[in-house]
Amino acid sequence: MFFSQKIMKRISFYIISLLVISCSHDCLDSVWNEEQENCQNTESAVSGVAVVKFDEDFLSEVESDFMAGGVVTKSSEFNDLQQMLGVVSLKRMFPHAGKYEARTRAEGLHRWYIVNYKATVPYTKASGDFMTFKGIEVVEPFRPVVMSDCFDDPWMNRQWHYYNDGSLSPEHQKGADINVVPVWERYTTGCEDVVVAVIDGGIDQNHEDLAANCIGGYNFVSDSPVLTPHDHGTHVAGTIGAINNNGIGVAGIAGGNHKSMNPGVRLLSCQIFQQTGGEVDDSVDGSLAIKWAADNGAVIAQNSWGYKFDSYRDAKETEIPQFLKEAIDYFIKYAGMDENGNQTGPMKGGVVIFAAGNSGWDTDPIGLYYPVVSVGAIGPDGTKTRYSNYGSWVDISAPGGDVQCQDGMVYSTLPDNQYGGFQGTSMACPHVSGVAALLVSYYGGLDFTADELKERLLSGADDSYPDIRTVGPVVDALSSMVYGNKIAPDPVTDMEVAVKNGRLHFEWSATVDPDEIVAYGYRIFVAKRISDLQDVASEVPLGVDRVEVIHKRSKVGDKLSAEYSKGQLGHTYYLAAVAFDRDDNVSPLSDIVTVRLPDNRPPVIVPLQDMPQSIKVGAHDLLELVFEITDPDNHEFDVMLKDATAFSGLIEKDPGVYSMTVKGNSNLSGEYVAILSVSDELGAKSEFQIHYELLPNMRPVLNHSMGDSILSSMSESIMLDFTDCFIDPDGGVLDYEVHLSDPAIMMVSRNGDVVSLVPVNYGMTEVAVTASDSYGAYAEMRFKVAVRNGSGVLVYPNPVSDFLNISVHDAVSAKVMLTSHSGNLEYERILALDPFKNIKIDMRGFPAGIYYLSVVGDGMSIEKQLIKL
């Protein structure tokens, strides 16, 4: 069985269901109110588009003209009206309905036409003019259709696999779905004539969201008609045929429309799995179920099962069983036909669709069997899932879910009126079966063959996904539905061209495609000569450039845009566009628009500060230069700074305001020229020369010198503010160092640029303060500090054993004499006494005893008695 399951807690399921249901009710109320308003207002209608219902008689006169694809009819009066309103196309609103065409015409639906006219004509004028024409009975505005109007199934907002707007999680990629909503809106939601055999576990026949579409089946495990509900089978069945628009549960791809009383496709349960309560289900081979389904009305065989292999090698070396091949062949050949070979179902023959498998291998024996449609899986991000088998044998892919992505699983029905998410190619496979069922529902009828279905299914698949080489193109319900159509979209009528940043910028409205709802893509032709555009729709001549854009999910009237960047400035260009559909049916050429690309003007550089002839940059300066740079043509531009010695930090500090700094550098002193160069994206350039001179460094200077100081006690101190003493002429930040010749005398306490010199011992020290700038240039200040124990003349120690100190407060020259106890003159000198230079008399050679010291100088006379020990 190809699936992995996330079992949801029952209680959480109820909570989530309630939340979703209540939200859905709110949404419905808002939609209803909006619709009431729209009855009075046509502003939200698509401009240039109206829906008209022709009179039966008038239509019978001109219908053949309409079917020919032209707007010119046999009615000249109507032709005049068309010319006045600028009508460019008329398409049937309800396309030819095949076997249902008769009843379509009986109900008059064939008389509804979508009319495209000049977009500049207001709807009120157009509707008034249409109503004055006797061949038109009703005129209605053409309103864009939004997703929320589709179905009211509350779980549908989780079914990204049907409509992925990228909102469920960051991993969800907008558009990574099966594009089924437009099919529901415009074509079909399924037809009860179509029987899909779900060869799987048993479908819960009583499920609230499935029961109406279930037609029973057979239990091949128990060999009885009694089916036992199975998670996997019920989930697969819900994807194909859960009832739509019934206000409960989930949507199914071909589940009909409950409110419109349209039943969906029939689900024939062919039970080959039966849950036992253990890890492994009871099962039987699906081949007999396939054969049985062909004999019991099914035209599509949905198979999310395969064989179990011990290893990759086992799988690689195993071939599909012959009995299975023959059962598949039987189904393809006889499905939809009775025992006599008469077609009894909507399709002649059947299509067998198999899941590719979840081993992540490049092989699967069943998938390799060519007649089988093998289905790989993509995740909500539009890439191949890690589990999906892959290879060129995989025919097509579909969303299979990814449990690792938030809200990334495939949501569908589970037994007992439950709902939940699974992942696997088992979940991808019913998407393809469901789309196939829609195609049969719409196109089925006599002589509609399984080959036609298969071609439409596979050829319509979207090959724009990244992993189509490994898991095939992604099933696209709309593309398959419209595959092979011949009617071209309406031409573009409102293309506007503007010049932005030297580029041609196109904008137009998405146009109607009568059989595909909306144009699939557009080609815009750009030429320098108008004559080159004459037949450009059929053949693109040399010299004409083409811009092609695909808007596969746009809605009629959406504003679309594109750009052309190869235009040369100063030249005139002629432009026209065509719309095309998925089958490359091309609309007529639009009106030709003429536009001239103006000459490119260079950017403008304006300095936002005074700019002297040469900027002087001191060695320590850091100057910011600011420029406003604008481009008169609003082009993008690049800003460069060239030859920018000592420049740095070119930044855009505000939009259009650029800042750069130039830093002084004495080592590079000299005159320079930097160039601010601005080039716009088209090559126009402006330059601004910045002349500047990097000045050499100037040495710090001593501004105020500190004199020598005498401290008469330990409680005194010196405060020194470096900034008062030194200045740097060119503004450099100075670094200060203090050095003491005798660190034992004073303690240096520094607080920023202020230093305190606090005495810790008596004596004298020289203080050297050095102020250095960042270049190492410096200035120095020296002064002496004497720390004395008191004022006046100090003679110490006494008694003295070695050196006698004589300290004075003022410098003086004095005669110093030492006389011994016996009167001998032991020492006599004339000394220069200096307060910052202690006089020391070496008394080590003096005999011990009493001495008399006499110091006599200018204005001073000191006598002391000393003891020499």
Added chain:
Amino acid sequence: MNITGKLICVTVLVFHVSFAFGQALPVVNIDTDPKTVSIGFADIVSDNMESAVFGNPAAMSFSDFKVAAAGSYCYWQPDAIKEHRSFLSGSYKVNDRWAVAAGLANGVGCSYDMYGKDAEFIGKFTPLNLHFKVGASCKLLPYLSFGMNVGFVDNIMAPEYANMAFLADLFVMSSVHDFKIVVGARNLGVAWTDSGTMLDNLPFAVSAGASYGKSFHDSHGVGVYAQYDFMGADAMSTSLGASYSYRNFISLRTGGRIGFGKVPSMMSVGCGVTLKPVEFNLAYILPVQGTALSNTVCVSIVYMI
């Protein structure tokens, strides 16, 4: 070798050793006897028996007195050291050959301020020194005598710091008619601190001198004195003095010293009044610029029989 030869040898040896080292305790060189001070410190050639223990003990052998005693006060270096010095001394002539003497001197210095190594004030202290000596003299020949003093000095200069010394003086004196000549050595000994540390040698000095004294008609007496002291290459001096006495009642004295090296020069005057057996003496050192000894005043009272 007789005893004289041995003494000369010892003297020469000590002389040599003393000058090989420095000096300690200069206080031992201070002689404040007014008679000596007033004749320019020519102490070894004076005939002062009462203070011979602080001067030349050999002079005792040629004294005319049996007993002599003295008490003295001196205001030493009043412009500098400001020391109050005093002494008591006495001599006794045992017989014509032997004489003995003893003396005690002390000095009380001026109180001084004590400062530590960072000039911080520590306190005050008054230095004190004490000098005790005994001496003896022996007349070896009728014209030749030998004298010797020994003493102990304790010089207290700071709290818990004092210098001490044992010392000796040796003299030889000859008296022929009115002339006297003398040679000697002083301050031989050892010194140490109160903590036991040995100090440099004492202020050793070698001295020589001569004097002449004559009385005329028992009314007038004159004397002249000359002395040379050698205390080292940078400390030498020559002292010259003269005295006059009238009827052995009043004496006038004057003298001076010519110093060399560290030794200051000075001039002094003095006088004496004798009221037998008591004698009063006064000495005054004249103020001379640059001399710490200026204005020193010494007085004494002497008893002699």
